[in-house]
Amino acid sequence: MPLFWRIFLLNAVVLVAATALLLLGPATVSAPVRLAEAAVLSGGLAAMLIANALLLRIGLAPLQRLARAMTTTDLLRPGARPAVGGHGEVAELITTFNTMLDRLEAERATSAARALTAQEAERHRIAQELHDEIGQTLTAVLLDLKRVADQAPDPVREQLHQVQETTRASLDEIRRIARRLRPGVLEELGLTSALKSLAAEFTSPALSVRHHIEPDLPPLGENAELVLYRVAQESLTNTARHADATRVGLTLERTPDGVELCVRDNGRGIEVATEGAGIRGMRERALLIGAGLTFGPAPDGGTEVRLTVPTPHRSQ
Incomplete structure (x- = not known):
């Protein structure tokens, strides 16, 4: 009726x-x-x-x-349908x-997959150009500066050494940016080594990054490993830039259904209502592989990010 x-x-x-x-x-x-x-x-x-x-x-x-x-439906947070x-x-x-x-x-999952694939390809291209073009150019500049400094008088030599140090620092920064854009260690040595390298990269006198990665993790596939790496990278970046934290814990453990990545800091916490582009990007990456992503306060204060990735045979 x-x-x-x-x-x-x-x-x-x-x-x-x-x-x-x-x-x-x-x-x-x-x-x-x-x-x-x-x-x-x-x-x-x-x-x-x-x-x-x-x-x-x-x-x-x-x-x-x-x-x-x-009014509550969010495509980045798939939930139960109304009965x-x-x-x-x-x-x-x-x-x-x-x-x-x-x-x-x-449709969003399909478009997100295409966008993320194109994004990774563009990052790979930019990293390659930074390494091959700018990196090699700065290396040549360093060699020229060394040759000129060896022949220059003492007052000028000291100034040339300072220019060398500045150029060398710029070259190191370019290499660091290239590594972040294209995680070559992930392709060459695997997820465990990539996460350990990532933790070491963010460790500084002001921020201590500790990691615990279980051995014998189940096979996850190339896309899942890339999502795990990018979520860990974005979480550590947010902590280093915005959290005012002194300690960060990064763990990757096996679960009955797959693996779980947890990044927990002791900073000032996060406002869930104001999610930036980085967090939205992590949610899109998680949806791409059918993973669950949660943000919230850590038990001892700070922020906790959890990414639960199902094994391939359970996600199909």
């Missing part, structure tokens, strides 16, 4: 019942209306309005649940909404 006729019949039932009570009941209306009669009529009207409101609330409850689902309730047009509307969500999540 269409929604219009269901609402019409609900109101008709209430009005018919009220009319029957007036016709068959002992109550009468005088002219002018007496106070007792006005009280009876007012009570009857209130009863009709309350009954009508209750019946409409029951009939429209599935639409209210659907409206709440529409199909009601009859006729209401049930059809909820079913259509669930089908639309399935299609949007599938």
Whole structure:
């Protein structure tokens, strides 16, 4: 039955019942209306309005649940679908909404996969150019400076040595940027060595990064390992830049369904309501491989990032 006729019949039932009570009941209306009669009529009207409101609330409850689902749905946080309730047009509307969500999540996953693949390819190209072009150019500049410094008088030689140190520091920074853009250690030595190298890279006098990586991790696949590395890299970057932390713990452990990466610091915490592009990027990467990603306060203060990656045979 269409929604219009269901609402019409609900109101008709209430009005018919009220009319029957007036016709068959002992109550009468005088002219002018007496106070007792006005009280009876007012009570009857209130009863009709309350009954009508209750019946409409029951009939429209599935639409209210659907409206709440529409306002809370986030494609980066796939959740349970609203239950199909009601009859006729209401049930059809909820079913259509669930089908639309399935299609949007599938399309977003496909587009995110293409975008992330293109992003990794672009990072690889930029890192290669930094290493081959700028890195080699600065290396040649260092050799020329050394040759000139060896032949220069003492006052000029000291200045040339300072220029050498500045150029060498720039070359080291370019190499560091290239390593972050293209994790060559991940391709060559695997995930365990890449995460250990990443922890050592972020360790400084102001920030202590400790790692615990279980041996004999299950095979995860190239995409899953890249997502694990990028999430760990982004988490450590956020900690170093924004958390004001002094300690960070990085763990990678086996779980019954796969592996779990945890990055926990003792900084000032994170505001969940203000997620930047980095966190959104991590969520998209997690969705790409069917992983679960959570952010929250650490038990001892600070921020905790957890990425749960299923093994390939469980994710299919």
